Amino acid sequence: MFTDRSCIVIGAGISGLAASAILAQKGLKVTVLEKNESVGGRASTWKKDGFTFDMGPSFYWMPDVFDRFFARFATKASDHYELKRLDPSYRVVFGKNDSWPLPAGREAVAELFEKEEPGAGQALHHFLDEARVKYAMGMQDIVYTPSLSWTEYLRPELLSGLMKTTVLSSLRKHVRKHFTSERIRQVMEFPVLFLGATPQTTPALYSLMNHADIDLGTWYPMGGMGQVMDAMRTVAEQEGAVVKTGMAVKRIIVENGKATGVETADGTLMADIVLATADYHHVEQDLLQPPERSYSASSWEKRTMAPSTLLFYIGLDRRLPNAEHHMLFFDASLDEHGEDIYRYKRWPRKPLFYLSCTTVTDRSTAPSGCENLVVLIPIASGSVDTTDLREEYFNIVADRLVEHLGVDIREHLLVKRSYCVNDLKEDYNAFRGNAYGLASTIAQTGPLRPKVKSAKVDALYLAGQLSVPGPGLPPALISGQIAADLILKELHSK
Numbered sequence: 001m002f003t004d005r006s007c008i009v010i011g012a013g014i015s016g017l018a019a020s021a022i023l024a025q026k027g028l029k030v031t032v033l034e035k036n037e038s039v040g041g042r043a044s045t046w047k048k049d050g051f052t053f054d055m056g057p058s059f060y061w062m063p064d065v066f067d068r069f070f071a072r073f074a075t076k077a078s079d080h081y082e083l084k085r086l087d088p089s090y091r092v093v094f095g096k097n098d099s100w101p102l103p104a105g106r107e108a109v110a111e112l113f114e115k116e117e118p119g120a121g122q123a124l125h126h127f128l129d130e131a132r133v134k135y136a137m138g139m140q141d142i143v144y145t146p147s148l149s150w151t152e153y154l155r156p157e158l159l160s161g162l163m164k165t166t167v168l169s170s171l172r173k174h175v176r177k178h179f180t181s182e183r184i185r186q187v188m189e190f191p192v193l194f195l196g197a198t199p200q201t202t203p204a205l206y207s208l209m210n211h212a213d214i215d216l217g218t219w220y221p222m223g224g225m226g227q228v229m230d231a232m233r234t235v236a237e238q239e240g241a242v243v244k245t246g247m248a249v250k251r252i253i254v255e256n257g258k259a260t261g262v263e264t265a266d267g268t269l270m271a272d273i274v275l276a277t278a279d280y281h282h283v284e285q286d287l288l289q290p291p292e293r294s295y296s297a298s299s300w301e302k303r304t305m306a307p308s309t310l311l312f313y314i315g316l317d318r319r320l321p322n323a324e325h326h327m328l329f330f331d332a333s334l335d336e337h338g339e340d341i342y343r344y345k346r347w348p349r350k351p352l353f354y355l356s357c358t359t360v361t362d363r364s365t366a367p368s369g370c371e372n373l374v375v376l377i378p379i380a381s382g383s384v385d386t387t388d389l390r391e392e393y394f395n396i397v398a399d400r401l402v403e404h405l406g407v408d409i410r411e412h413l414l415v416k417r418s419y420c421v422n423d424l425k426e427d428y429n430a431f432r433g434n435a436y437g438l439a440s441t442i443a444q445t446g447p448l449r450p451k452v453k454s455a456k457v458d459a460l461y462l463a464g465q466l467s468v469p470g471p472g473l474p475p476a477l478i479s480g481q482i483a484a485d486l487i488l489k490e491l492h493s494k
Helices: 013-026 063-071 106-116 120-142 155-161 171-178 182-195 206-218 224-239 281-288 297-301 334-341 387-405 423-426 471-493
Strands: 007-011 030-036 046-047 051-054 083-085 090-095 100-101 219-221 242-245 249-255 257-264 265-271 271-276 310-314 326-329 355-358 371-379 413-421 461-462
Touching: 007 257, 013 030, 013 224, 013 271, 013 461, 013 471, 046 271, 046 310, 046 413, 051 310, 051 355, 051 371, 063 224, 100 106, 100 182, 106 120, 106 182, 106 206, 120 155, 120 171, 120 371, 171 182, 182 206, 249 310, 249 326, 249 471, 257 271, 265 281, 271 423, 271 471, 281 297, 334 371, 355 387, 413 423
Parallel strands: 007 030, 007 271, 030 242, 090 326, 271 461
Antiparallel strands: 046 051, 083 219, 090 100, 249 257, 257 265, 310 371, 310 413, 326 355, 355 371
């Protein structure tokens, strides 16, 4: 136990809450400072006129990652919130009166694929068997490592396992080796959108996400994702961490090359260790002086960012017919959308979009007879963000929903709020207004991502979706654990 040590954690998103719980459990005096008035970071909640909106992540994937975290505290997710597996997992809309509800479970999906393409059912089993191996190796040998050096991966059993699977080829090539149907290919490539990259640039290693999607399933925490964040905070506070909201950090104090505390609007707080889980770029460029930064401003400009998003939180005065909890509108070209936002850095000409309708599963998220909708359009990080552009794209989505669901949502609005690049910068100090951090490309994998330990400042650690292992809610949860475990390991060695 380290009862004589203290740690300040900057940020009460899922990384910060996870790390604070682990460090407090080991006796450290932990203080979490959150600039906003609520915890959760990008996974926060907004309530308005009886509606409860998940402002960020809405897919609860990889439940084993959450279970593994809670098990550290002799508890489990089901002790804190109720999970429901969705069936169908989501609906994919290919065109007018043309959609697939993707059923829960491998056997049901294989049956669907077989009807579309003879032989695709067996191909799916082969594909997912390999994906399951990658997932197991990832969870056991890769994802939870600090990735400070490539030597962490130089283990015979890991290298042997990787050599037996397709890893470095692109996911696009890997999928196309198994399936010829464009519909099936779209479904199999969809999960990498959570990694902030295109199928062409994402390593085939990440087919492990198909195992997460189809085998492990899509779940929903009743009451919304805020229930997960509240549970994380509860665990941290039960272990002794103190969480303070409305406390923006202005500067990390560095003395003789060592982090010794932080400066806030309310004064100075000192600690033996500082763990920053806010946006990595913001921490380095805004909270540290130039000699204290591990990465230069110019190096950040060379990074490939995952997308930003345009979001709409919508409350309707009626229900939507034929809506599913999750709907993916792939009635436009995925490749064209990806090219627009990655290559040309422009607003997509014909956007794909995602629709969440939590009221299909959870009536508590809207007043009686009403519908709770969240629309998400991936856009380029750093995009120009204006009121006119937001409204233009709202109308594009509304027109497409008329075509596919037969209702003009503009005529039934009770609540409407948009959220985009400027809001992400304001609320989360997000570099270029990113929503998903750094893209998971080969050049930004493992030790090639920003490190969880500062190279310039002793006792300064960093975590979150811009560090390892990558973007998404489960990886961010893992990132907090990686940083906390590294801190504890290094304290033990002193």
